[in-house]
Amino acid sequence: MTASLAEFDAIVAVARLRNFRAAAAELGLSPSALSHAVAAFEARLGVRLFNRTTRSVSLTDAGEQFLAQIVPALGDIHRAVEAINSHRETPAGHLRINSSVGAARMILTPLFLEYLRRYPEMKLTLVTEGRLIDIVEQGFDAGIRLAEAVPQDMIAVPIGGEIRTIVVGAPAYFARFPVPLVPGDLLRQRCIRARLASGAVWHWEFERRSERVAIDVPGSLTLDESSLMVEAALAGEGLAFVNEWAVARHVADGRLIPVLEDWTPPYPGICLYYPGRRHVPAGLRALIDLIRELNP
Incomplete structure (x- = not known):
């Protein structure tokens, strides 16, 4: 049986988020398209990877075993692709950012839309929510929050100055x-x-x-x-x-x-943050460079 990298990424996203709608939003697909793609993959395998109900999605025993084997390999493949991408004149790929709603409103036009104009081969998914999440566990490349909320084990890049x-x-x-x-x-x-x-x-x-x-x-x-x-x-x-x-x-x-x-004195503003222990993808590096250019 053959499978595409996109299919493997889809399986991993559903397993990580335990939700077809959330995984579809992350992957830029409709929930029905993702559900059909996963079902077709399971049919080709001849094994069910997920237990589905109207309220929840969970891995079967076979799914747990399958994910344990493919996730490390997928990580190696994506790192290899990113290493090649770093040699391109302009980055290409998909950047996933998690942000608070307020921060996203402040920087959507001056930063993210400018980023997409400069790097037309990049795709950007911006997910907003109030709660602070583990961006690594949830599959994001970076997060954007107030400086005081950035986890201590992350590298922070200030965006703009103080706010009030x-x-x-x-x-x-x-x-x-x-x-x-x-x-x-x-x-x-x-x-x-x-x-x-x-x-x-x-x-x-x-x-x-x-x-x-x-x-x-x-x-x-x-x-x-x-x-x-x-x-x-x-x-x-x-x-x-x-x-x-x-x-x-x-x-x-x-x-x-x-x-x-x-x-009401001013206080440190928002930052983009990302894990320092990982290779920085070319698309994220380009975003960091743009932030520093716009905020010297």
């Missing part, structure tokens, strides 16, 4: 509530609370000189996505504590008013 989280409210809101002058004033305000990926509600954090304060702000609306918080703040629902970049145009045109600015 600020408190903003609409003029209509301040027509009903006084402007807060210190963080403690927020306890008598109406705030748009933020739910973290862990499920916990974020306590707003402030700092001025050596003084630090974390406040569990009051409010009847809790959201888990910053663009929704901005939308609610624009509607006068309450105060929002969001990335300054996300509201810059609204602040400039007067639709949102920043407050407590002396309590």
